[in-house]
Amino acid sequence: MKVTTTEKLEQLIEEVKSIFSLHLEKNALRKTPERFAILEEIYNRTDHFDAEALYIHMKNQNYRVSRATVYNTLELLVSCDLVIKHQFGKNLAQYEKAYGFKQHDHMVCIDCGSVLEFCDPRIQQIKTMMGEILNFEVKHHALNLYGKCKRENCDNKQLKNIGVATTMA
Amino acid sequence: MKVTTTEKLEQLIEEVKSIFSLHLEKNALRKTPERFAILEEIYNRTDHFDAEALYIHMKNQNYRVSRATVYNTLELLVSCDLVIKHQFGKNLAQYEKAYGFKQHDHMVCIDCGSVLEFCDPRIQQIKTMMGEILNFEVKHHALNLYGKCKRENCDNKQLKNIGVATTMA
DNA sequence: TTGTGTGCAAAAGCTTTGCATGTTG
DNA sequence: CAACATGCAAAGCTTTTGCACACAA
Numbered sequence: 001m002k003v004t005t006t007e008k009l010e011q012l013i014e015e016v017k018s019i020f021s022l023h024l025e026k027n028a029l030r031k032t033p034e035r036f037a038i039l040e041e042i043y044n045r046t047d048h049f050d051a052e053a054l055y056i057h058m059k060n061q062n063y064r065v066s067r068a069t070v071y072n073t074l075e076l077l078v079s080c081d082l083v084i085k086h087q088f089g090k091n092l093a094q095y096e097k098a099y100g101f102k103q104h105d106h107m108v109c110i111d112c113g114s115v116l117e118f119c120d121p122r123i124q125q126i127k128t129m130m131g132e133i134l135n136f137e138v139k140h141h142a143l144n145l146y147g148k149c150k151r152e153n154c155d156n157k158q159l160k161n162i163g164v165a166t167t168m169a
Numbered sequence: 170m171k172v173t174t175t176e177k178l179e180q181l182i183e184e185v186k187s188i189f190s191l192h193l194e195k196n197a198l199r200k201t202p203e204r205f206a207i208l209e210e211i212y213n214r215t216d217h218f219d220a221e222a223l224y225i226h227m228k229n230q231n232y233r234v235s236r237a238t239v240y241n242t243l244e245l246l247v248s249c250d251l252v253i254k255h256q257f258g259k260n261l262a263q264y265e266k267a268y269g270f271k272q273h274d275h276m277v278c279i280d281c282g283s284v285l286e287f288c289d290p291r292i293q294q295i296k297t298m299m300g301e302i303l304n305f306e307v308k309h310h311a312l313n314l315y316g317k318c319k320r321e322n323c324d325n326k327q328l329k330n331i332g333v334a335t336t337m338a
Numbered sequence: 339t340t341g342t343g344t345g346c347a348a349a350a351g352c353t354t355t356g357c358a359t360g361t362t363g
Numbered sequence: 364c365a366a367c368a369t370g371c372a373a374a375g376c377t378t379t380t381g382c383a384c385a386c387a388a
Contacts, residue, residue, distance in 0.1 A: 030342060030387050052377075066345040071378065087256040089311075091352065092377065107303050118299050122291045127314055130287050134276050138316035142258075145296055147307035199362050201368060221352080235370040240353065260377070261352065 013043050023080040038073045048094045109149040192249040207242045217263045278318035
């Protein structure tokens with residue numbers, strides 16, 4: 001029987017909802033519809049996004065939610081590793097879904113702001129070794145490479161919201 | 170003849186001033202006393218600092234300077250690689266002098282905010298390889314490892330200004 | 339029913355901008 | 364002396380906070 005991409009995504013969403021549910025129970029936090037709606041919204045997105053974009057998008061779908069709750073829930077989701085928070089060199093936090101995707105790092109174009117992902121096993125080795133040497137328990141990391149992409153429509157201007165490749169062409 | 174640490178620092182400061190001077194000339198920018206005073210102030214500091222701390226410190230020394238000029242000059246210095254700008258996961262840019270110091274990366278304690286530095290040659294290999302694979306001209310990078318330090322006076326609370334080891338004990 | 343979570347709006351914090359003034363080239 | 368840089372204060376943006384109300388447990 002064929003399993004479509006949509007079905008896979010729905011399965012993934014059910015899975016992360018269970019995980020989140022369990023996390024809320026464990027920490028005696030409430031299972032509010034807003035929290036699950038935000039989680040679902042995030043996992044239906046592709047690429048990176050900021051808190052305001054998430055808020056606006058939910059508003060546009062006529063989902064009644066406040067910025068405070070969006071920020072609140074994002075923090076919760078980061079704390080249980082369902083979402084990763086990034087700072088790509090701007091004073092604007094970018095977020096990304098984390099569960100079921102290979103851990104990766106980012107290449108950011110300093111002209112057009114486009115972001116590509118890559119994996120390299122050496123970063124894991126560095127984390128382990130430096131943790132031992134410096135006597136730290138390393139929890140996570142951020143490796144961003146900044147440079148100039150060679151897209152022909154790279155606009156050689158820093159966009160205001162460091163964005164997402166698909167929103168910029 | 171003995172060369173003291175202070176003398177070395179003064180030499181270094183003269184050197185970066187020349188570099189900055191040349192950069193200003195090349196770009197037809199003006200050599201104002203404020204710009205050189207800020208550069209000197211930065212190279213007299215140790216560790217990491219934010220724009221406000223730099224501003225306050227100059228004010229305390231009765232140097233008349235404005236926030237606008239501080240931000241302005243910091244950007245200039247970053248653009249000619251005399252200063253590096255960091256974002257250690259907070260919405261607050263941290264800066265660091267860059268000339269004459271080995272390039273390094275950072276280990277940040279998620280509890281007390283202390284920052285340690287380390288070097289690892291593998292990061293250079295990753296930059297080169299990923300630049301080729303993704304067709305980017307890599308200009309710089311940021312690798313931050315986040316974890317828990319094992320200092321006995323690590324206060325297990327996130328400080329407001331991710332700071333500098335020496336200001337926190 | 340109890341108290342945590344939410345929405346709204348105001349406040350806070352960092353950074354940028356506009357405009358009059360000062361100063362470099 | 365003309366253009367650029369500075370100082371000051373106001374504005375801009377993202378994020379946090381306070382408070383009254385709603386609703387999950």
